[in-house]
Amino acid sequence: MQFQTFSSPHTDRPNSVDKVMLQVILALLPGVLAMTWYFGPGVLINIVIATLSAVAFEALVLKLRKRPVMPTLYDLSAVVTAILFAIAVPPLLPWWLTVIGMAFAIIMVKQLYGGLGYNPFNPAMAAYVLLLISWPIPMTSWLPPVVLSTNPLDFMQIVSAIFTGSPPTGLEWDAITMATPLDGMRTNLDQGQMISEIFQSPVWGDFGGLGWEWVGNWFLMGGLWLIYKRTITWHIPLAFFAGLTGLAMITFLFDPESYPFALFHVFSGGAILGAFFIATDPVTACTTRKGQLIYGVAIGMLVYVIRTWGGYPDAVAFAVLLLNMAAPTIDYYTRPQVFGHGDNHG
Template sequence: MNNPKATTHAPHIHTKNSVRNVMLHVLLALIPAIIAYVYFFGFGIVLQITLSVFFALLFEIISLKLLKKPVGLFISDLSAVVTGILFALCISPLAPWWISLIAMFFAIVVAKHLYGGLGQNIFNPAMVGFAVVLISFPQSMSMWLAPHSIALYDMSFSEVLSAVFTQSFPANVEFDTLTQATPLDSIKNGLRQELTMTEISAQPEFGKLGGLAWEWISSLYILGGVFLILKNIISWRVPTTIIIATVLFALSFYLYNPDGYISPLQHLFTGGLMLGAFFIATDPTSGCSSPKGQIIFAIGVAVMTVLIREFGNFPDGVAFGVLLMNLSAPLIDRLTIPKAYGQK
């Protein structure tokens, strides 16, 4: 047809946001936070990223071959790489190598391909893998390093390698000297010991806004998230609503008893809230598609995160908040997507 105004067959909407392009932007947006992570905690995070990405790609290839799908086509979309990196950013640099193996099996094989593959998964794969290993192996998931500025002993990369692959630690150093509770762990344990938040926040693992080092990493997640919003990779509604809802909901507890509950700023800049808000809850497949649904979804993530942090057994609740809202997303979409004209 030579008429430029004539209507041809679909598709009529063309976008540069292919899956690969989206994933590349996500990877670029994560780089500043990863660099900060290395600066504060050492190269153990690079090792965990390498392991997680390796196992994610391994299980992706095995799944595609079993399903008789073109391996090259689906591997090149980089979705498995992003899943591996997001998971690695949630775990300790000292986590045993088999943690990534188990987590990526559940993330890629169970949460992704058993549901039909990319675009069909109900739950965020990285959070499924994280939740499985967190519940199953809490001790192995709790071996966190202190930031270099307050660490009593800085482990070399070879010592980290030994710890990850053989669970062998320097013989002349006590285990408690090597590891330290995360700020959220310190808050949880301190409140159980009837310490006040003023006393807890005076401990060296806390900074001006939240957890020492974590406040910088969280700020760089925000920077990466803004980059994704400006590039139209993610919607602004989900991260913005999660941040606002977290502040308002946390403030209701904090105003009631400032020494008994976490401050809104500490909620924002301690733990994985910013990673969850900009890089995990914004997953279009496992989230909501309608604008109103995205806001409801984000409020649910924020509320569940705060409730788990304040009253739950786990120090952080981002993963569980996202997974619970993933489960609710189809119903929320059904109730919030406007009906087409003439539909009953």
């Protein structure tokens, strides 16, 4: 009798790429829903636009590269990139900016390097940075959270704002948008105000901006679930927070009136999303355990440095991209000791 032959091991493989990506998407859901609750359906519309365009661009490039299209689309990696990008940008971002962002992310950053697994930079963050530098105004025009909104928009107004790129009739952009808490803090500090003064304003909650701070909580839940499911490990997120809060605590102890306390940094901006979902992107992060700790700490510290002394109020995207560049080198110098290479020879 003749038989088929396969390469060992001959086992039921417990893991698959699509399962990993699906878990990441599921873990993002609570945070996405919380964002929708606080910032309106624009968040979901952005996700839909981003996903559709990311999948379309991926299919297009694969076709041009004469690669099988469906297996790659099924791995869901383009969808993850799309969602991460869509929740990082303001909820009223004009649709064509989202499309440009996805074109850049999928075609330039991902596929031109060889597709999934070969891209040195995080596609979502690269696209975010491209747009932030090229179109700074729409990329920083955030809606206020619903609890603070004086002019809440209805669904149709949001749709029209995204697709026409102009504010709803009778309203100015200034009337419906608001600085992010990190931005507000920076501006106020630059004006010479004390932190105790700044926190008098009703826009602040317990740790950070009112409303904003709770979005982070939901992402945190999703991230912890990912660690529980062993989709990611604790190394990068923990190191990230250690780097961020470590620096924040030192400066806070020096001058608590000029430097916000550590938890403010954790619950503001993209810190939690970045720590659990962006810095942990396996393709672009370090893969050795020691390397992941260095990588995480360095991103956390860079986020703090750029937020505090750099030109942008938030810095997760910049910090992640900078460390993406360093990842191969860090990996090289943090190789674990292989069995039989130590001096444990009795």
